[in-house]
Amino acid sequence: MQATAARAPGRGSSREFESTVLAVEPIMGDAILLTVGAPPSLVERLLPGQFFNVACRFPGSFDPLLRRPYSVYRADREKSSLTFLVRPFGRGSAWLAKRAPGETLDMLGPLGNWYAIPPRSQRLLMLAGGVGVAPLVMLSDDAAAQGLDIVFVMGAADEHGLLPASELRGSIEYLVATDDGSRGHRGLATEIISDYVAWADQIYACGPEPMYRTLRAVADPLRIHRRPKVQISVERGMACGLGACLGCVVETRRGMIASCVRGPVFDLDEVVI
Amino acid sequence: MQATAARAPGRGSSREFESTVLAVEPIMGDAILLTVGAPPSLVERLLPGQFFNVACRFPGSFDPLLRRPYSVYRADREKSSLTFLVRPFGRGSAWLAKRAPGETLDMLGPLGNWYAIPPRSQRLLMLAGGVGVAPLVMLSDDAAAQGLDIVFVMGAADEHGLLPASELRGSIEYLVATDDGSRGHRGLATEIISDYVAWADQIYACGPEPMYRTLRAVADPLRIHRRPKVQISVERGMACGLGACLGCVVETRRGMIASCVRGPVFDLDEVVI
Amino acid sequence: MSAVATPDVSVDLAPRNPRELRLRNPIIAASGCFGYGEEYAGVIDIQRLGAFVSKGITPERRSGNPMPRIVESPAGMLNAIGLQNPGIHGFVKKYPALWELWTVPAIVNISAETVEDYAMMAAILDEQPGLAGIEINVSCPNIARGGYCFGWDPEMSAEVTRAVRDVTTLPLIVKLSPGAADIISVALAVEEAGADAISLINTIVGMAIDVRARKPLLANHTGGVSGPAIKPIAVRMVYQTAAAVRVPVIGMGGIMSLGDALEFFLAGASAVQIGTAIFVDPGLPIRLIDELSRWLDNEGFASLDQIVGIANEGFRLGERHVLTAWEAAGA
Amino acid sequence: MSAVATPDVSVDLAPRNPRELRLRNPIIAASGCFGYGEEYAGVIDIQRLGAFVSKGITPERRSGNPMPRIVESPAGMLNAIGLQNPGIHGFVKKYPALWELWTVPAIVNISAETVEDYAMMAAILDEQPGLAGIEINVSCPNIARGGYCFGWDPEMSAEVTRAVRDVTTLPLIVKLSPGAADIISVALAVEEAGADAISLINTIVGMAIDVRARKPLLANHTGGVSGPAIKPIAVRMVYQTAAAVRVPVIGMGGIMSLGDALEFFLAGASAVQIGTAIFVDPGLPIRLIDELSRWLDNEGFASLDQIVGIANEGFRLGERHVLTAWEAAGA
Numbered sequence A, B: 001m002q003a004t005a006a007r008a009p010g011r012g013s014s015r016e017f018e019s020t021v022l023a024v025e026p027i028m029g030d031a032i033l034l035t036v037g038a039p040p041s042l043v044e045r046l047l048p049g050q051f052f053n054v055a056c057r058f059p060g061s062f063d064p065l066l067r068r069p070y071s072v073y074r075a076d077r078e079k080s081s082l083t084f085l086v087r088p089f090g091r092g093s094a095w096l097a098k099r100a101p102g103e104t105l106d107m108l109g110p111l112g113n114w115y116a117i118p119p120r121s122q123r124l125l126m127l128a129g130g131v132g133v134a135p136l137v138m139l140s141d142d143a144a145a146q147g148l149d150i151v152f153v154m155g156a157a158d159e160h161g162l163l164p165a166s167e168l169r170g171s172i173e174y175l176v177a178t179d180d181g182s183r184g185h186r187g188l189a190t191e192i193i194s195d196y197v198a199w200a201d202q203i204y205a206c207g208p209e210p211m212y213r214t215l216r217a218v219a220d221p222l223r224i225h226r227r228p229k230v231q232i233s234v235e236r237g238m239a240c241g242l243g244a245c246l247g248c249v250v251e252t253r254r255g256m257i258a259s260c261v262r263g264p265v266f267d268l269d270e271v272v273i
Numbered sequence C, D: 001m002s003a004v005a006t007p008d009v010s011v012d013l014a015p016r017n018p019r020e021l022r023l024r025n026p027i028i029a030a031s032g033c034f035g036y037g038e039e040y041a042g043v044i045d046i047q048r049l050g051a052f053v054s055k056g057i058t059p060e061r062r063s064g065n066p067m068p069r070i071v072e073s074p075a076g077m078l079n080a081i082g083l084q085n086p087g088i089h090g091f092v093k094k095y096p097a098l099w100e101l102w103t104v105p106a107i108v109n110i111s112a113e114t115v116e117d118y119a120m121m122a123a124i125l126d127e128q129p130g131l132a133g134i135e136i137n138v139s140c141p142n143i144a145r146g147g148y149c150f151g152w153d154p155e156m157s158a159e160v161t162r163a164v165r166d167v168t169t170l171p172l173i174v175k176l177s178p179g180a181a182d183i184i185s186v187a188l189a190v191e192e193a194g195a196d197a198i199s200l201i202n203t204i205v206g207m208a209i210d211v212r213a214r215k216p217l218l219a220n221h222t223g224g225v226s227g228p229a230i231k232p233i234a235v236r237m238v239y240q241t242a243a244a245v246r247v248p249v250i251g252m253g254g255i256m257s258l259g260d261a262l263e264f265f266l267a268g269a270s271a272v273q274i275g276t277a278i279f280v281d282p283g284l285p286i287r288l289i290d291e292l293s294r295w296l297d298n299e300g301f302a303s304l305d306q307i308v309g310i311a312n313e314g315f316r317l318g319e320r321h322v323l324t325a326w327e328a329a330g331a
């Protein structure tokens, strides 16, 4: 009768699993890297940009009620683990950021589509805004392992909010911008990408929506016939994560589309933002 | 705007304080002893039978909403700490039982009245049922320090549910009963108290209500002019702990009385149970 | 934890209807929380469910409300999806044929702003394969009555029920709105008008304000509250309604565990629907089927019937018992 | 964190009444959650409060309902205290004289089962010292109308208001019941009948079943739900009501933080009451006074007035704006 009974094995669904927290390390100021165990078959098949809906409450408590989506920051196929980047912000993330190794988390996923690397792509530009860097780290890991050329540009409020260069593979060119100029370019990340827009054959972005609007304004005049393609990951509040509630829709040229199943990755030219 | 803001210093009330968890140790099967720091002036004045209303949820979560009352099991005036005995049962106690040293708890108290040791009392009989043992341990600590004679009788389902004898001062006579006979008398604790009822000049009890009814049935024929007096601690669900909501009343000969301020300790002869 | 549990948990939710609405178990996925079934087909064994109810279908295609459409609330959520759906014509092109291939009973939830539109949809559904029944959502504004909600008024709710009853022999569930001041009168009116069963509660109208932006958080301003927060209100309304009517009552509102589902059964529900919990815990409905059988077995009940309404004196006495005055006011 | 915050947070809750109900700040302790003030006198600095409302007083002494009277619910609680109180005659012997010594305005909450009894109590209160106003609790069963709750019906609510208005010049707050299907009609009716202000919401009727004992958990069967769980419903009702009436609206229901209180102000409340939160966090009302001033200051507002209703288009336009159809139904 206790809600804790819901933790029993055999949760009745094929997409949920209990994962054990393996490590919690600080990163990017007040954020953390949270590493959890996951079934090998899952880690194996995971693609960059996919996410998990995590229950962020003590078992038996119904508040906060909804799961929170977190993109995978890094997948370690050898250790069969997943790492998430969590910035404590509101109730769910503050709870997550307080977890300790050995505790278990209730995960639903993997969910959503992914950043595609089309065949013959060789030059990738990645643009990260703040905590939006998470899925691009996994994408850059995979792309670097395939030997592709990567320029990774990140913007943050100040130097503390930047991803440490050591988190990216050595072959990656890493440029940064900060609002206060404490490191790299003073200003927006979108101000230092012009040269690379023409160079790239794919652009990947993850950050707040205003960044996408600026990106569009900066990149569009430099793109010819909408090339290179721009793949963005959108952030919407979610309930089900499975396309059932229609609470997470994104307005696109094809109508209102559930971002949890046919996103979170969209073609910038398709979405109305 | 975040509920966590409510944690800021200066909580606006004189009866609340943040305490730091100092130790968590297992006891009596699945229960724990939870030791927390408290202001010296508070620990100094605390009386046995008083309790604290503890917030049993992650800051920012509103579920479970209400504080849980816990009697003080032991007060250490030197270390300025309080120890509580918590049996994980439902949502609040399960949360409490998972706390770790260094975490903070939001306490409201001390609340309620206390077990009185009238002047000239010399022979005390204490009767504990299960987790109800908590306030009687503090009472026995105080009484033993005053050099009084104490017979402490405890009942539990089985030997794992019994208080270890080492938790009581050396001078105390400790008798036990278990439902399954795994230790001491097989049966109810009330079955082994007859000899001591006549001996005692005060009787103190804490346990479930059926125990009080049995105690009354056993003790009444042995008492003369309602002597020795029987002081019991009642358990009622609580909201405010301060006599304002009238949710915790006990029916007495004098009407419906708030057990949080004019209890939890009542004269057995006064209450209608 | 016995492997094989034997109690009879089947239930007929349309005993007055020759077509019956017989479910193998009383666990139903609620409207708007389970899409059209297919969304969960790869996640849980949907064929094991007692039944599922589709997202609400409307006369015309709707693209729904602007975003944001959902926001969390204490132990609950607010939604203002705005009935995004393909419309009755888009719906019948795809789903009846799909559902015909399934063994799980599929119930269609319908919403409209006029009595005629409800009847129009029901007439179309009557001819479709693969449908086990219709659930009428009366928590919709009645355009002819200046937008006053159908479900708040016994007569308006009955009118919709009658109009639908006239055009279809499909089992008919009427889903009540908790906004009605007097839920019992509405329940009695729709029973009289031909409802085979009554389900309740729909979401309760609520709102949240974005303090930083100084405006309502939902683009639609208000939304419906669902989840554990509304459970006590739902249990009370089921308790009141189940004692008042003779048709089966389907209870819902905040069910998150077996204990919650049992509260509804004991209050008088013959079946339960699971809504918001599916988002949080998709495996719950399937677990509930097993846990319910096991609980009945452990407690010595041979069938679900034996527990329906046993916490409800009015239900037991068959007395159309209405709560006493102070009870109903919640003093 | 500035030490001295300057914004004007005072408010007159009875602008139509020559006697005024002027509070230094808009933070009020709610009825039933603050006893008679004295219970919290040693715990918080009660004299700093904008005001407090007493436990509900009835014509006769009541010993209240049997136990259990309270039970927790998800992010909330259910209570069925049953108005344990000394009755109007016992009340006037003690509290008016005590409160006269205090600087904090004291409001008396009254409950009765007949219109005559409400008026009888108000006439007695009219002669007492130490009272800043009366709050009429209309969430009570009307014995003359077979127990139908006064507060569910505009006419019945207005009748009580008129009867009380006729016998006292004290500032009069009418506290609405969320059980009314059409809260706006009730609000307009009591405004018309002479209410100086309107407060809402009272608790929502709910219930919980003890699955082990197979009966309702509360001895009274049902109780009133309060706390964060009901906040979205309360905010919505305040938003609707504040836009419809011209008298000040006092909002309450689940306020646990400054953010929650601001939701009510932005929705149109001129003051707020804190109920259940006091049990959980007794220092909250005092903290809110300081936090509110600081917030107004930081955001550049010179007075509380400037934020009342700014999230509410109908309120801003003075337009007696009723929610559009689909909004009101919570689609």
Ligand SMILES: Cc1cc2nc3c(=O)[nH]c(=O)nc-3n(C[C@H](O)[C@H](O)[C@H](O)COP(=O)(O)OP(=O)(O)OC[C@H]3O[C@@H](n4cnc5c(N)ncnc54)[C@H](O)[C@@H]3O)c2cc1C
Pocket (backbone or CB within 6 Å): A051, A068, A069, A070, A071, A072, A084, A085, A086, A087, A088, A089, A090, A091, A092, A093, A094, A131, A134, A135, A234, A235, A236, A237, A238, A264
């Ligand atoms: C596909 C996807 C992937 C995501 N990946 C990550 C990730 O890798 N790392 C990560 O830290 N977060 C990620 N998020 C965001 C994450 O799901 C939570 O929204 C975030 O952690 C805040 O949740 P909370 O419970 O702490 O805040 P809440 O208590 O839910 O929010 C508090 C308030 O802030 C608002 N709010 C919520 N999130 C934001 C925001 N990001 N910016 C501004 N306002 C906000 C809410 O509307 C609410 O009013 C992702 C979201 C999506 C949809």
Ligand SMILES: Cc1cc2nc3c(=O)[nH]c(=O)nc-3n(C[C@H](O)[C@H](O)[C@H](O)COP(=O)(O)OP(=O)(O)OC[C@H]3O[C@@H](n4cnc5c(N)ncnc54)[C@H](O)[C@@H]3O)c2cc1C
Pocket (backbone or CB within 6 Å): B051, B068, B069, B070, B071, B072, B084, B085, B086, B087, B088, B089, B090, B091, B092, B093, B094, B131, B134, B135, B234, B235, B236, B237, B238, B264
């Ligand atoms: C004055 C006082 C002193 C107390 N001292 C202690 C103490 O020292 N140690 C301790 O462990 N507890 C003590 N309690 C009990 C404690 O306050 C909680 O009630 C207990 O920990 C269970 O809370 P929960 O949140 O885990 O359960 P909940 O989730 O609140 O309860 C789950 C269910 O069990 C029921 N329930 C709650 N408590 C009990 C119970 N004790 N027996 C049977 N059913 C119950 C509830 O009604 C509910 O239906 C004391 C209570 C009072 C009033």
Ligand SMILES: Cc1cc2nc3c(=O)[nH]c(=O)nc-3n(C[C@H](O)[C@H](O)[C@H](O)COP(=O)(O)O)c2cc1C
Pocket (backbone or CB within 6 Å): A245, A247, C030, C031, C032, C033, C055, C056, C057, C079, C081, C083, C109, C137, C175, C201, C202, C203, C225, C226, C227, C228, C230, C252, C253, C254, C255, C273, C274, C275, C276, C277
């Ligand atoms: C996102 C969402 C969408 C809903 N859509 C519908 C709907 O289309 N038709 C309907 O009758 N009820 C709808 N409901 C109401 C649910 O079916 C159910 O009555 C309500 O949510 C209470 O149950 P719960 O607390 O278990 O969710 C919806 C609920 C949610 C949360």
Ligand SMILES: Cc1cc2nc3c(=O)[nH]c(=O)nc-3n(C[C@H](O)[C@H](O)[C@H](O)COP(=O)(O)O)c2cc1C
Pocket (backbone or CB within 6 Å): B245, B247, D030, D031, D032, D033, D055, D056, D057, D079, D081, D083, D109, D137, D175, D201, D202, D203, D225, D226, D227, D228, D230, D252, D253, D254, D255, D273, D274, D275, D276, D277
């Ligand atoms: C224990 C309790 C007793 C209450 N008693 C009364 C009462 O006597 N009169 C009244 O008008 N409201 C009473 N209320 C309702 C509150 O004043 C308030 O309207 C309601 O609880 C919603 O606010 P909250 O969520 O902040 O508690 C009571 C509420 C509680 C929790």
Ligand code: FES
Pocket (backbone or CB within 6 Å): A237, A238, A239, A240, A241, A242, A243, A244, A245, A246, A247, A248, A249, A258, A259, A260, A261
């Ligand atoms: S979160 Fe439910 S459809 Fe995407």
Ligand code: FES
Pocket (backbone or CB within 6 Å): B237, B238, B239, B240, B241, B242, B243, B244, B245, B246, B247, B248, B249, B258, B259, B260, B261
């Ligand atoms: S808990 Fe409120 S009066 Fe005792």
